[in-house]
Amino acid sequence: MASFVPSSVTLRTTLGLVALALLLLPFADIEITTVAPWRELGRLLQGLLTPDFTELDDLGTALLRTLAFAFTGVALGVAIGGLLALVFHHRLVRAGCAFVRAIHELFWALIFLQFFGLHPLTGVLAIALPYAGVFAKVYAEILDEADPLPKQVLPAGTGMLSTFLFARVPDAWPHLVSYTAYRLECGLRSSAVLGFIGMPTLGFYLQSSFAQGHYSEVGALLLLFYGLIATLRLWARPQLVPLYAVAAPFLLGSGLPIVWGNLTRFFTQDIVPAPLRNGEGWAALGQWLSDLLLTQALPGLWTTVVLTQIALVLTGGLALIAFPLISRHFTSRAGGVAGHTLLVVARSTPEYLLAYVLLQLWGPSMLPAIVALAIHNGGIIGHLVGRRSNELTLRPDASRGMNRYAFEVLPRLYGPFLALLFYRWEIIMRETAILGILGIATLGFYVDSAIQELRFDRALVLIVITALLNIGVDSLARALRRRLRLKHAASSEP
Amino acid sequence: MTVLSLDAAHASYGDKQVLGPLTIRVAQGEKVALVGHSGAGKSTLLGLLFDKRRHDMALMPQELGLVQTLSVFHNVYMGRLANRSTLYNLANLVRPLRHEVARVRDILAPLDMLDKLWAPAGELSGGQRQRTAVARALNQNAKVLLADEPVSALDGPRAEAIMLTLTQHFETTVIALHDVELALRHCDRIVGIKDGGIALDQPSHRLRADDLRFLYVAPSAAA
Amino acid sequence: MLKDKLRHLTLALLLLAPIATAAEPLVFTAIPDQDETRLRERFEKVADYLAEELDREVRFVPVKSYAAAVTAFRNNQVQLAWFGGLSGVQARQLVPGSEALAQGVEDAEFRTYFIAHRSAGLAPSDRLPKGLEGLTFTFGSKGSTSGRLMPEYYLRQRFDAPPSEIFDRVGFSGNHTRTIALVESGTYQAGALNYSVWESEVEAGRVDTDAVQVIWKTPPYADYQWTIRGDVDERFGDGFKRRIREALLNMKNPELLESFPREGFIPASNADYATIRETAQALDLID
Incomplete structure (x- = not known):
């Protein structure tokens, strides 16, 4: 915890991050360029306030598909990730998991779309694969953190599996369950977002209603989605979840039949760099690669880093403002409900959609992306820190208001807060990718362009660079956490 | 016959030597009490003894090593894990078999723990947790017991009863105790630990509580 | 060697896949160039029209991007598509044997x-x-x-x-x-x-x-067209391509044409889009 560390280290790190963001600010394009956004925005607000459920005849199906994709994908991820967690100490497994989870599920979906096409497998694997990477890592950490003593007192000669199942799993179980439940919520969000690229989930309808300016339909869809997430705990009971997971694969719909030959083609032709495919030799390949790096990868990388850094600091600021909204030390019961609602909305609204709305308001610059990322991630961290604050017990005579915030609560929560923020760092960076699809020139923008131009060789190189960048930031964050001795409870990793 | 022995053993914590070098031998059938003030090195010594010889031995560390999320039944059952096949263990984890439950009941009854059979260990009081760990040790098919303050959370009569059960059930016992009277009554050999070394090693019938007082006064240096 | 194995594997998987030989439906798509509601309305009417003309089940599948339309066509998950000039060029380059069948009267001078x-x-x-x-x-x-x-x-x-x-x-x-x-x-x-x-x-x-x-x-250029895969005759029977072309060219229902909006459809060929291809190459949008 931070209290073990001279607070100056924590402070210096914080100030360093803020200073870096301020330093990058002049390079970020955050101008407001809109001339007359109010008409469209007025219509949007009006639409959100007057949700219209009647126009959406496929709503039930969309909801069902969203759930089916989430459950199937997450269940598959749990199964694969659970097995990998057992062998996670192997360097190869570790690296493989880091790689698959460094690629955003939308990109996975875009890749699978190339050979599975509009088949449910595309969506299911797009969730399952990166989630398996995450589960493997977090499960392994949780199991490592289990109390070592029960294992020690076992009679000598106890078999490996018995030891594991009695002395490791039960102790880790509550953490495994709560983390899995948390990922299920993420899975619902991922599932919805996959609709943006053609999976038959809520996002499919959300995107078209939005693109057409049918804002009352957007309102209805969003309300439905918030409802789904907010009531997750009510209907996703631990006893029922296995049942859902078994039923889900049968509710995915059929899509279009897979033509397996496409799989071979993708790996033997599509992703082979054009100069090699056309037999132009290695020199041409060098030229191709350096063109790609200089004109796309580097500019994209720079924008991604600038955007991420500024968004990270803004996220932290928002989270610190937001968490008291749901903390019992600061709000009444009614206020807490309102705060919860606000944070559910903030964290469940896909950042893509937020950025889309803000783009209307402010015009094309980095600003919509920065603010969208900050609202979404600030909502998540605020939620987790707020929940943590409710576990604190304060003296009955502790001070109130701002004093309580500054002296009693913040010092106790600053460590966990920073740990969470560092975890989100890599996630924010990964999310800049999808904002690229909106036209902000991050690496994601160039990946999307390559895919739109059907140049999967380029897309693949750019995706790999994106993944490496994410892995780099992840290890930087881990190093910082270690330096600050921010002990984390793996189960609270967002 | 010697069942446990250490030769010039020592333990350090970082750069700091916390125990030893010390030499100790425990013969078959001995009931040894380790006494000394807290921090003297009793637990460390127990740890060294345990590492030396693991088979045929039950361990009851001070933190007990219960699995909080499992029921009392399961925690007690775990004493027998090594004697059963993995499949059988797994079956009992998911759905306890009747005769295993009966076995565990028989152990828990004299400890007055029957009503907690299905309670998760994490929800028990300190005394109940200690009795659960005792039951696990008793369930284990072992001849030697190493225990660290096994009755510290129990009231007088119950502590007496459990000490009696433990020393009778196991052929050889090494038990760390801070309660000197209890040690003198239930063990036949007293080993006094002070400043990481053996300060006294006598049969208990030659000692009175007063003779052990020096172990508890003014720890030299901040141990 | 490896390729052979893969081919065998693919074949085996294909055989294992449930084969709906009875009246396999024709599936088509279109680039999402404007409001989806309007696209759906339009192409569901087209699906009905084609089904009647061809006496076969015809399905329209909406996609979310131009690339997704081309990919579905390339992956043989759709056999017919309403492409723009560029997407059509891309699709035909990726699927040898495919051809532009018909374009709107307006598309010759878009x-x-x-x-x-x-x-x-x-x-x-x-x-x-x-x-x-x-x-x-x-x-x-x-x-x-x-x-x-x-x-x-x-x-x-x-x-x-x-x-x-x-x-x-x-x-x-x-x-x-x-x-x-x-x-x-x-x-x-x-x-x-x-x-x-x-x-x-x-x-x-x-x-x-x-x-x-x-x-x-801008000055006029050639744009939208219906493009079909080259292997449809093998798959759906001899003369299938010809029948589709005729059905498209004979589309006279004003309501249907209005939804595009086009006055009618006229024959098109791959060569009509040579200029588009050259322009795309010049802008480095295709290799």
Whole structure:
């Protein structure tokens, strides 16, 4: 915890991050360029306030598909990730998991779309694969953190599996369950977002209603989605979840039949760099690669880093403002409900959609992306820190208001807060990718362009660079956490 | 016959030597009490003894090593894990078999723990947790017991009863105790630990509580 | 060797897959170049029409991007598609043997309109106005002919610079309807789009022409067309391609044509799009 560390280290790190963001600010394009956004925005607000459920005849199906994709994908991820967690100490497994989870599920979906096409497998694997990477890592950490003593007192000669199942799993179980439940919520969000690229989930309808300016339909869809997430705990009971997971694969719909030959083609032709495919030799390949790096990868990388850094600091600021909204030390019961609602909305609204709305308001610059990322991630961290604050017990005579915030609560929560923020760092960076699809020139923008131009060789190189960048930031964050001795409870990793 | 022995053993914590070098031998059938003030090195010594010889031995560390999320039944059952096949263990984890439950009941009854059979260990009081760990040790098919303050959370009569059960059930016992009277009554050999070394090693019938007082006064240096 | 094995594996998997030999449906798609509701309405009517003409089940599958339409066609998950000029060229390049079947009467002479918000202070003109320089500008989809390829071509020709250097900011709205909305709201000061979408939206009263106006019209070029895979005759029976072409050319129902909107359909060939292909190569949009 931070209290073990001279607070100056924590402070210096914080100030360093803020200073870096301020330093990058002049390079970020955050101008407001809109001339007359109010008409469209007025219509949007009006639409959100007057949700219209009647126009959406496929709503039930969309909801069902969203759930089916989430459950199937997450269940598959749990199964694969659970097995990998057992062998996670192997360097190869570790690296493989880091790689698959460094690629955003939308990109996975875009890749699978190339050979599975509009088949449910595309969506299911797009969730399952990166989630398996995450589960493997977090499960392994949780199991490592289990109390070592029960294992020690076992009679000598106890078999490996018995030891594991009695002395490791039960102790880790509550953490495994709560983390899995948390990922299920993420899975619902991922599932919805996959609709943006053609999976038959809520996002499919959300995107078209939005693109057409049918804002009352957007309102209805969003309300439905918030409802789904907010009531997750009510209907996703631990006893029922296995049942859902078994039923889900049968509710995915059929899509279009897979033509397996496409799989071979993708790996033997599509992703082979054009100069090699056309037999132009290695020199041409060098030229191709350096063109790609200089004109796309580097500019994209720079924008991604600038955007991420500024968004990270803004996220932290928002989270610190937001968490008291749901903390019992600061709000009444009614206020807490309102705060919860606000944070559910903030964290469940896909950042893509937020950025889309803000783009209307402010015009094309980095600003919509920065603010969208900050609202979404600030909502998540605020939620987790707020929940943590409710576990604190304060003296009955502790001070109130701002004093309580500054002296009693913040010092106790600053460590966990920073740990969470560092975890989100890599996630924010990964999310800049999808904002690229909106036209902000991050690496994601160039990946999307390559895919739109059907140049999967380029897309693949750019995706790999994106993944490496994410892995780099992840290890930087881990190093910082270690330096600050921010002990984390793996189960609270967002 | 010697069942446990250490030769010039020592333990350090970082750069700091916390125990030893010390030499100790425990013969078959001995009931040894380790006494000394807290921090003297009793637990460390127990740890060294345990590492030396693991088979045929039950361990009851001070933190007990219960699995909080499992029921009392399961925690007690775990004493027998090594004697059963993995499949059988797994079956009992998911759905306890009747005769295993009966076995565990028989152990828990004299400890007055029957009503907690299905309670998760994490929800028990300190005394109940200690009795659960005792039951696990008793369930284990072992001849030697190493225990660290096994009755510290129990009231007088119950502590007496459990000490009696433990020393009778196991052929050889090494038990760390801070309660000197209890040690003198239930063990036949007293080993006094002070400043990481053996300060006294006598049969208990030659000692009175007063003779052990020096172990508890003014720890030299901040141990 | 490995390839052989893979082929065998693929074959085995294909055999294992449930085969619905009985009246396999014809599946087609279209590039999502404008409002999805309108696309659905239009193409579901087309599906019904084709089903009747061909006496076979016909399914329309909506997709979310131009690339997804091309990919579905390439992956043989759809056999027929309503492509734009560029997406058609891409698709036919990727699927040897596929061919352009028919185009709308208007598509032989298609145009792009450049539009601008009033506040940009640009007047309609005979040449692409120099005043565009330094404004914010939105294309349509990255893969659009009338919303990306041709406007970029004319911009480069006029300014001798890539769009990123001509404009303060460049965006991709996604589709033509969106381009109108974004310029109308002032999110972008100018944009370029499919003339036919512009005209039908204006006619339907969905555009605030006080806020946004056309400032330049490109010379004509060939655009949308129906493209079909080369292997449909093997799959659906001899003469299938011919029958589809006839069905498309004989589409006379005014309601159906109105929904495109096209006056009717005329034969098209791959060669009609040679200019589009060369332009795309010049802009490095295809290899």
